[in-house]
Amino acid sequence: MKKIGLTLLTAFVGGALALGAYKVIESKYADNMSFEEKQKVYYTSNKAAAPVVSSTGALDFTEAAAVATPAVVYIRTTYSSQSGGSQDKLEQMFGDMFGQRAPQRGPQMASGSGVIISPDGYIVTNNHVVEKADKITVATNDHRTFQAKVIGTDPNTDLALIKISADNLPILKLGNSDEVRVGEWVLAVGNPFNLNSTVTAGIVSAKGRNINIIGSENNDDDNPFGRARNQTQPRLNKAIESFIQTDAAINPGNSGGALINTKGELVGINAAIASHTGSYEGYGFAIPINLAKKVLNDIKKYGTVKRGFVGISFTELNPDVAQQLGITNNNGLYVNDLVAGGGAEQAGIKKGDVIEKVEGVAVYESSDLQERVGRLQPGDKINMTVLRDGKEKNFEVTLKADATPTNRTAAVSKSAEELFNKLGASFQPLTQAEKAKFHVNSGVKVTQVRPGRVFDDFEIPVGSIITSINKSPINSVADIDKAITNLRNGNLVISGYYPDGTNFNNMFQVQ
Incomplete structure (x- = not known):
């Protein structure tokens, strides 16, 4: 009986330690989880959130x-x-x-x-x-x-x-x-x-x-x-x-x-x-x-969307468009042009090809290609089947990052949330390499600027580094929240560096 009791006690203590370690790890890495991973943890640990049985019948x-x-x-x-x-x-x-x-x-x-x-x-x-x-x-x-x-x-x-x-x-x-x-x-x-x-x-x-x-x-x-x-x-x-x-x-x-x-x-x-x-x-x-x-x-x-691009312009085919182009295909996407150095050009796709399949799935409309590509990142590969001279050819296209500047897009009174929205920017913590490049000990990188907001008005572009707000060092979004919670005299002073390394020190009056 003593052996059995000792075994049960050992098992209990071991389980408690494992559970405690799991909670520590879960807390430490929660912020880095994707939404799917967070939801898996939620539904695994929350018995009240059991899946609903389909009620279609x-x-x-x-x-x-x-x-x-x-x-x-x-x-x-x-x-x-x-x-x-x-x-x-x-x-x-x-x-x-x-x-x-x-x-x-x-x-x-x-x-x-x-x-x-x-x-x-x-x-x-x-x-x-x-x-x-x-x-x-x-x-x-x-x-x-x-x-x-x-x-x-x-x-x-x-x-x-x-x-x-x-x-x-x-x-x-x-x-x-x-x-x-x-x-x-x-x-x-x-x-x-x-x-x-x-x-x-x-x-x-x-x-x-x-x-x-x-x-x-x-x-x-x-x-x-x-x-x-x-x-x-x-x-x-x-x-x-x-x-x-x-x-x-x-x-x-x-x-x-x-x-x-x-x-x-x-x-x-x-x-x-x-x-x-x-x-x-x-x-x-x-x-x-x-x-x-x-x-x-x-x-x-990242504070913004990392989007990959195939690097083509195209026209959706139908009988009328096919007749105008002088081709027999009524379905697919007709390649009008290619971006120089883009993924499609490097893979070997040519002007005049007809894209028939993406990842083996038939393509009838632009959305059939755009949604599939929209889920991927720059550097990801996608398989495309094109019709050329009456024959099907398969190509593996590596998606490229957009060569144009990031779109400047969306969102005071004096609450932290309202003021954060009025800044009109999204941020990402600096890496050690970026800190070394700009010779700073603190900072966040601007990853998105929304039109009509403070950062847009001050012409603080994507890629700029924010090192302090009201003289408080900034290393994260939480630091920004803290810095803008209690403003003195309604003044907001934003300091940092433009992407070319030029420093700035702008003051904004909160209304």
């Missing part, structure tokens, strides 16, 4: 809705007159109808939705929901409110990552949008017309839709596509569109909300509607979550 969506609604938040944004925020005619019209009359003077406001994807407060929404906002207020399903800061944005996919200071938040499990099938039941969860926690049902009508909405102002009367939000958009280059089309009702305010399957898994981020009136007329469009995963992980890790 009984057409009962209650379980999926119960899982989703706590993780979908209401986002309210405030714009100063200088920010260019303007209330949409829809908001004025529906504001009166739903008792949300818009103020005629003072700061202008808009609203949208977001999805909590990490228990420590990271939220995905649309870029157009938070773009140029001075103040971002997040209301959770249990009626708590927080001020949010913009971690980073990607206008080319219309995605943004914001964060609130909270812990142990309910999250939505990231699904697999590649497995979504046309005809499958889905639910849209969001806050249309300021009606919190609204759930609508429909089916997936199509996949891989490219509707040319990202970057378009859509002010033409004949253009049926509009965003489910209250702001207009400037035209952008290099947009990536491969929407999941659904007939679940989506209206203004649904932007940034969740599209989920009947298992309660997040498969898309609602972004746009097809409508001649601005409200729901039959179809909505969501950004596939598999594309969003890459974008959001990049923003969290």
Whole structure:
């Protein structure tokens, strides 16, 4: 009996030590985990978050809705007159109808939705929901409110990552949008017309839709596509569109909300509607979550998106285009030109080739190529099959980084979150090599600059080094938060170096 007791005691002590070590390691490396890794830890350790059994057979969506609604938040944004925020005619019209009359003077406001994807407060929404906002207020399903800061944005996919200071938040499990099938039941969860926690049902009508909405102002009367939000958009280059089309009702305010399957898994981020009136007329469009995963992980890790490029311009083929080009192929992408030194040119692809397959999957539209490439990093390889002189040829293309400057894109009063948003930049800690290069002991690198904000006004470009704010050394975003929390006399002094090594010392007056 003594031996058995000793064995049990040894096992208990060993297990306790292992568990303690695991918790220490988990805490130490949590910040470096991808969102998928964080979610695996969450669902492994949280027995209450067991996967929901599909309810398609009984057409009962209650379980999926119960899982989703706590993780979908209401986002309210405030714009100063200088920010260019303007209330949409829809908001004025529906504001009166739903008792949300818009103020005629003072700061202008808009609203949208977001999805909590990490228990420590990271939220995905649309870029157009938070773009140029001075103040971002997040209301959770249990009626708590927080001020949010913009971690980073990607206008080319219309995605943004914001964060609130909270812990142990309910999250939505990231699904697999590649497995979504046309005809499958889905639910849209969001806050249309300021009606919190609204759930609508429909089916997936199509996949891989490219509707040319990202970057378009859509002010033409004949253009049926509009965003489910209250702001207009400037035209952008290099947009990536491969929407999941659904007939679940989506209206203004649904932007940034969740599209989920009947298992309660997040498969898309609602972004746009097809409508001649601005409200729901039959179809909505969501950004596939598999594309969003890459974008959001990049923003969290780098402050911007590391995007690889094939290095071609092309035309989608159809019978009319094929006839004009004098070719027999009606499907695929016709290569019009190649970027000198780009991945496609180096791999051997030529002008006049027709791209038929990517990774063995047939290509019919630009979205079939763009979404696949949009998930990859510079240096990653992608297999492409082209038709040349009537014969198929296979090429392995190494994606190249964009040769043009990083896009300058998105997001005071005096709270730390509002002021952080007004800075309008994203940051990444300096490596030891970068510190040695600039001869500094502290600093963060600017990885993104959003137009109309402080860094844009001061012409502090991407690649600049911020060494101190109000004489406080800066080594991380947390240091920035601390430095801007208590300002004296409303002055904000930002010091650092431009990419060419020239130093700067700018002062900003907080209003």
